[in-house]
Amino acid sequence: xxxxxxxxxxxxxxxxxxxVQALRGVNLTIYKGELMCIMGPSGCGKxxxxxxxxxxxxxxxxxxxxxxxxxxxVENLDTFRSRKIGFIFQAFFLVPTLTALExxxxxxxxxxxxxxxxxxxxxxQLLKDVGLEKKINQVPTRLSGGEKQRxxxxxxxxxxxxxxxxxEPTGNVDSKTSxxxxxxxxxxxxxxxxxxxxxxxxxxxxxxxxxxxxxxxxQIVGEKDPKSLLK
Amino acid sequence: xxxxxxxxxxxxxxxxxSVLTVIGIAVGIGAVVSLVSIxxxxxxxxxxxxKGHGTDLTIVKAxxxxxxxxxxxxxxxxxxxxxxxxLEAVTESLVDIATIEDxxxxxxxxxxxxxxxxxxxxxxxxxxxxxxxxxxxxxxxxLAKSLKIKVGDEIEVEREFMTVVGTxxxxxxxxxxxxxxxxxxxxxxxxxxxxxxxxxxRLVNPSQMPEIKxxxxxxxxxxxxxxxxxxxxxxxxxxxxxxxxxxxSLIVLLVxxxxxxxxMFMSVFERTREIGILRALGWRKGRIINMIMxxxxxxxxxxxxxxxxxxxxxxxxxxxxxxxxxxxQAEYTTxxxxxxxxxxxxxxxxxxxxxxxxxxxxxxxxxLRYE
Numbered sequence: 001x002x003x004x005x006x007x008x009x010x011x012x013x014x015x016x017x018x019x020v021q022a023l024r025g026v027n028l029t030i031y032k033g034e035l036m037c038i039m040g041p042s043g044c045g046k047x048x049x050x051x052x053x054x055x056x057x058x059x060x061x062x063x064x065x066x067x068x069x070x071x072x073x074v075e076n077l078d079t080f081r082s083r084k085i086g087f088i089f090q091a092f093f094l095v096p097t098l099t100a101l102e103x104x105x106x107x108x109x110x111x112x113x114x115x116x117x118x119x120x121x122x123x124x125q126l127l128k129d130v131g132l133e134k135k136i137n138q139v140p141t142r143l144s145g146g147e148k149q150r151x152x153x154x155x156x157x158x159x160x161x162x163x164x165x166x167x168e169p170t171g172n173v174d175s176k177t178s179x180x181x182x183x184x185x186x187x188x189x190x191x192x193x194x195x196x197x198x199x200x201x202x203x204x205x206x207x208x209x210x211x212x213x214x215x216x217x218x219q220i221v222g223e224k225d226p227k228s229l230l231k
Numbered sequence: 232x233x234x235x236x237x238x239x240x241x242x243x244x245x246x247x248x249s250v251l252t253v254i255g256i257a258v259g260i261g262a263v264v265s266l267v268s269i270x271x272x273x274x275x276x277x278x279x280x281x282k283g284h285g286t287d288l289t290i291v292k293a294x295x296x297x298x299x300x301x302x303x304x305x306x307x308x309x310x311x312x313x314x315x316x317x318l319e320a321v322t323e324s325l326v327d328i329a330t331i332e333d334x335x336x337x338x339x340x341x342x343x344x345x346x347x348x349x350x351x352x353x354x355x356x357x358x359x360x361x362x363x364x365x366x367x368x369x370x371x372x373x374l375a376k377s378l379k380i381k382v383g384d385e386i387e388v389e390r391e392f393m394t395v396v397g398t399x400x401x402x403x404x405x406x407x408x409x410x411x412x413x414x415x416x417x418x419x420x421x422x423x424x425x426x427x428x429x430x431x432x433r434l435v436n437p438s439q440m441p442e443i444k445x446x447x448x449x450x451x452x453x454x455x456x457x458x459x460x461x462x463x464x465x466x467x468x469x470x471x472x473x474x475x476x477x478x479x480s481l482i483v484l485l486v487x488x489x490x491x492x493x494x495m496f497m498s499v500f501e502r503t504r505e506i507g508i509l510r511a512l513g514w515r516k517g518r519i520i521n522m523i524m525x526x527x528x529x530x531x532x533x534x535x536x537x538x539x540x541x542x543x544x545x546x547x548x549x550x551x552x553x554x555x556x557x558x559x560q561a562e563y564t565t566x567x568x569x570x571x572x573x574x575x576x577x578x579x580x581x582x583x584x585x586x587x588x589x590x591x592x593x594x595x596x597x598x599l600r601y602e
Binding site: 051054056057076079081082085087089093094096101102105109110111116120155159 | 233234236240243244504505508509512516518594595596599
């Protein structure tokens with residue numbers, strides 16, 4: 001039986017500035033091991049939804065449950081985020097002064113007590129998993145766009161999170177690198193049984209996922225068959 | 232990887248800015264170190280001079296403890312003091328300011344010819360004055376050097392000619408830069424016959440000091456009997472120098488804290504998005520504060536350590552000036568170095584607090600949107 005890992009119950013989000021209602025009663029369940037995609041035009045509320053599911057922000061009303069925990073009951077979202085959620089950003093968001101290895105170690109600082117050498121060992125293994133074992137000591141400026149995103153993917157896996165959120169993960173790379181990154185995300189989903197939620201405009205990425213949710217004007221308006229997006 | 236490695240890399244990111252901040256703090260701390268060490272050196276030297284005279288208690292006019300030059304006592308008081316039991320020696324001295332050659336405001340000390348104070352001077356050349364009415368003078372080593380005078384030369388003191396009979400080296404800059412005459416001759420020279428500035432008392436048993444002090448002050452209500460420490464610490468000049476040193480330290484603290492704060496604020500603003508990334512990846516507010524505070528404290532501690540060397544260097548530089556040579560006497564103590572480091576630490580904490588607080592308060596969603 002499929003285990004729900006993310007549950008959104010009648011979630012709304014309003015911003016006082018500009019009097020905008022970004023989300024209007026969103027209900028959504030995402031199951032463990034899913035590789036799913038959220039699509040929709042700019043301003044439809046995808047990023048707001050991602051921020052709420054990523055525990056970066058709190059909803060105006062409604063409930064969000066991650067791995068069975070209601071976020072309304074969580075006082076310290078920082079530690080929760082560190083332990084349960086992995087992030088992959090469009091602009092990579094690597095710390096420029098740190099090496100690839102050190103960047104992957106970053107999420108492990110506040111996820112509970114881990115010895116420094118254990119952190120390093122794990123980061124090294126994750127970089128090996130994404131094919132960057134030879135680049136561990138390179139700073140981001142010496143890495144290509146694809147390599148930077150692979151470091152970011154390795155970083156998102158650092159704490160074995162319940163969910164990985166990817167916001168336009170191929171938005172800053174060429175099509176060849178994009179295909180390689182999609183393949184890597186699929187492999188991670190299959191090998192590690194990781195739950196991946198991808199927000200994208202790119203139908204090629206959406207087609208590579210198992211489920212596509214469509215958003216419009218702050219609401220979920222339906223689901224599409226990923227294969228149909230290739231037509 | 233541990234946090235300090237990230238902190239270090241953050242500081243090296245803008246090397247010139249970090250170095251300039253460290254130098255700025257070092258100049259401030261250096262000013263504190265040099266001023267306080269010179270004041271301490273002066274106080275220490277003065278105490279040593281009094282101890283060198285073998286004085287346990289110094290008698291001054293009550294109410295004028297703070298200013299040595301305002302202190303005028305009748306010489307005849309000495310006879311009364313000598314009646315107090317438990318005193319081994321009572322030695323009078325006179326202090327005044329005079330013009331020697333073309334140098335105004337030179338301190339002159341008058342000690343009894345052939346007396347205890349005179350005989351305890353450490354002579355470089357020549358020897359003590361043994362007769363009261365002779366036109367003789369002894370010069371402190373610094374004064375003799377600056378006047379280029381040697382034993383046997385004649386010099387003009389307040390329009391009268393005196394023969395230099397000796398040069399002496401003292402542990403105190405005042406005595407080194409002063410002239411020493413027989414007290415009788417000095418009284419005559421300065422029209423202060425029968426007057427003295429202080430009486431120095433040596434006790435038979437120094438452990439009886441509190442009782443004897445009380446006895447003297449009861450017998451002679453118009454005078455105060457001060458221990459060496461009281462006598463030096465009560466001095467107006469010493470108090471002013473100490474107040475000035477610490478006043479400047481406070482200004483340094485304020486300016487340094489603002490400079491550090493400016494650097495840290497710039498650093499935090501520049502890294503808004505980066506801090507947002509760290510927060511998004513689960514770093515607690517406390518860790519962000521810890522990181523920024525460590526950066527601030529490392530900058531200020533480096534400034535503090537460098538400042539100690541700057542301060543010591545400044546004192547050496549002052550001694551290179553011919554006019555000041557030998558007059559600047561610094562006292563470096565572990566306590567002073569600890570004070571400098573603590574001052575730097577306070578500076579780092581004050582300078583880092585606000586930027587750290589601001590950095591930690593940034594909502595990650597907004598920080599990630601920051602361009």
